[in-house]
Amino acid sequence: MTIRNRLTWLFVGLVAVILLVVLTTAFLLQLDYGQREFRQRLRDRAEVAAYFFLEKDELRSSAFQEFQKRYQRTLTGEIIQLYDARGEVRFVREDARLEVPPEVLARIKEGHEEYFEDGPRLAVGIFYHDNQGQYVVVAGAENVYGQARLRYLATILASLFVLSLLLIYAAGRLFAGRALGPIAALNDQMDRITAHDLHLRVTENLSGREQDELARLAHTFNRLLDRLESSFEGQRAFVRNASHELRTPLAASIGEAQLALTRDREPAAYRAALHDLLTDLTQLNSLLNHLLELAQAEVHLPEHDAVIRVDELLAEACAAITPTQRPRLHLHTGYLPAEPEQLELTGNRALLSRALTNLLENALKYSDPQPVSVMLEYEPGGVRLRIRDEGIGIADDDLAQVFQPFFRAANARLVAGHGVGLSLARKIIEHHGGQLQLSSRLGHGTTVLVLLPTA
Numbered sequence: 528m529t530i531r532n533r534l535t536w537l538f539v540g541l542v543a544v545i546l547l548v549v550l551t552t553a554f555l556l557q558l559d560y561g562q563r564e565f566r567q568r569l570r571d572r573a574e575v576a577a578y579f580f581l582e583k584d585e586l587r588s589s590a591f592q593e594f595q596k597r598y599q600r601t602l603t604g605e606i607i608q609l610y611d612a613r614g615e616v617r618f619v620r621e622d623a624r625l626e627v628p629p630e631v632l633a634r635i636k637e638g639h640e641e642y643f644e645d646g647p648r649l650a651v652g653i654f655y656h657d658n659q660g661q662y663v664v665v666a667g668a669e670n671v672y673g674q675a676r677l678r679y680l681a682t683i684l685a686s687l688f689v690l691s692l693l694l695i696y697a698a699g700r701l702f703a704g705r706a707l708g709p710i711a712a713l714n715d716q717m718d719r720i721t722a723h724d725l726h727l728r729v730t731e732n733l734s735g736r737e738q739d740e741l742a743r744l745a746h747t748f749n750r751l752l753d754r755l756e757s758s759f760e761g762q763r764a765f766v767r768n769a770s771h772e773l774r775t776p777l778a779a780s781i782g783e784a785q786l787a788l789t790r791d792r793e794p795a796a797y798r799a800a801l802h803d804l805l806t807d808l809t810q811l812n813s814l815l816n817h818l819l820e821l822a823q824a825e826v827h828l829p830e831h832d833a834v835i836r837v838d839e840l841l842a843e844a845c846a847a848i849t850p851t852q853r854p855r856l857h858l859h860t861g862y863l864p865a866e867p868e869q870l871e872l873t874g875n876r877a878l879l880s881r882a883l884t885n886l887l888e889n890a891l892k893y894s895d896p897q898p899v900s901v902m903l904e905y906e907p908g909g910v911r912l913r914i915r916d917e918g919i920g921i922a923d924d925d926l927a928q929v930f931q932p933f934f935r936a937a938n939a940r941l942v943a944g945h946g947v948g949l950s951l952a953r954k955i956i957e958h959h960g961g962q963l964q965l966s967s968r969l970g971h972g973t974t975v976l977v978l979l980p981t982a
Contacts (some may be wrong), residue, residue: 530710531703538699550684557680561673562649566642569604569651573666576607577655580617602668604648617662625650625667635663709741717748717795725756728975776811780804814947833876836867837910840876841903844883852891860902861911870910872981874959882955885948886914886975892942894918894972909961910979921967929965938969951956 537583606625609617609634616624625648631641635652639855642651716729731745787800845856864870891901894916903912921929930953935946953963960980967973 531700531707534703534706535696535699538702539692539696540750542695543688545644547560548690550688554681554684558677561670561677565649565670565673566651569642569649569665569668570640570732572602572607572668573651573653573664574655577609577653577657577662577664580609603671605668606648606650607664607666610665611660625665627652627665632663633953635665636661651657682928713741713745713812722759724751725759728752767792773811773814776807776814778809780807783807824897833872834982835872835874835876835879837872837912837981838863838890838903840879841883841901841912843880844887845901847880847884848887848891855891855896855898856887857898857900859900861902862906862907863903869905869981872959872979873956878955879959882952883912883977885952886977889948890914890916890918890973890975893939909978909980910981914975914977915972916974917972920969920971920973921965922969926965926967 606623606782608625610627611617614632625645625649627645628643631652633639633644635654638654640653642649644671645667646652647669648667650665651671652663652665655662655664674724690879713729716727720727720729728749729745731749733740737956783804787797787804792800842856845853845858848856887899887901895918897917900913902915904911919938921936922938925934928934929936930950931946932950933946934950949965954977956963956977962976962978963976964976965973966976
């Protein structure tokens with residue numbers, strides 16, 4: 528069932544229940560009012576009968592009935608009868624009589640006003656005190672006109688209920704169609720967007736309201752398209768640059784092997800060719816490792832595997848530096864907490880160690896032979912790590928692109944590398960809720976600031 532039909536039937540069902548309750552309540556109120564009105568009329572008839580019969584003693588039964596016909600409007604099937612103190616009937620129609628249950632008659636004699644039913648008739652009994660004695664007056668009649676009015680009212684209410692449901696269904700269909708029209712238009716726009724059209728966006732104000740749920744849905748979908756487009760562009764750039772970077776060492780390795788096999792050579796020539804081939808394959812292995820690490824960093828980490836102290840993590844990263852370069856690292860510490868637990872964070876130890884190692888290797892590589900300063904200090908809620916080198920620096924035009932995979936600044940192309948380490952480090956740190964900030968001046972070195980939140 529479509530959403531339009533579900534909304535229509537839900538709307539019809541809800542209004543039908545409310546309308547049924549309202550109409551039923553109105554009918555019951557009218558039924559109660561009609562019964563109370565008829566009871567009051569019966570009581571009035573009983574009091575009038577008692578007055579004329581008991582207060583006007585000279586009136587005979589026939590005279591009372593004649594007066595009743597001329598001056599009173601009788602009820603359908605009306606019967607009026609009086610009981611004296613001995614329980615004998617003193618005044619009653621000859622052709623009909625009300626059957627008063629003994630227990631009801633007893634309660635009337637005690638002074639209670641009693642209502643009861645006798646077949647199709649509704650009757651009332653009252654206690655009447657006269658100078659001639661105490662009497663019980665009983666009046667009964669059929670509520671023919673009241674029942675007819677109730678049947679007529681029930682017919683009208685039922686007809687109104689059915690007609691209202693038909694109108695409500697038509698209005699619900701129209702309302703649901705208009706309400707879902709913008710969603711259908713949004714669906715059509717979404718359906719036109721493919722992997723090759725990620726630059727397209729859906730209209731965010733199809734309903735004419737900027738802050739309603741449909742506008743928020745369109746805005747959220749456009750943000751999703753922004754992320755998808757950015758991810759697709761990153762993947763395309765990754766594949767494009769990776770294929771270029773992979774092609775270079777492979778082509779060099781194949782060329783070295785082909786050159787060595789063109790003719791017989793001296794053992795020293797073969798050793799030189801194998802040395803060059805080993806160098807190319809080592810670069811290729813390093814590049815493949817970086818690619819695998821970058822792909823791993825692209826995947827959201829479902830859970831972290833360890834509680835890590837940042838000072839120990841930094842020590843591991845420094846230990847991973849080659850022994851010849853390690854003396855150039857100058858470690859400093861600023862404010863550190865008294866409790867070592869305040870330096871702990873939850874994360875993936877291998878990835879975080881790889882990120883810090885890449886940052887240290889970059890600083891050492893691009894500032895050779897200058898020293899690299901490393902400062903570790905604690906601040907409320909996190910740890911600040913500053914890596915400062917005195918190397919070649921980065922031009923302002925290149926600074927905004929250094930975090931793109933395989934990007935290398937113009938002044939860095941003479942230094943061996945692949946342009947993956949900085950991008951990989953940033954992704955790992957951001958996955959752990961941290962930040963990686965970089966500032967640099969061409970020819971005056973680079974400063975990398977790492978902010979990691981502690982547990």
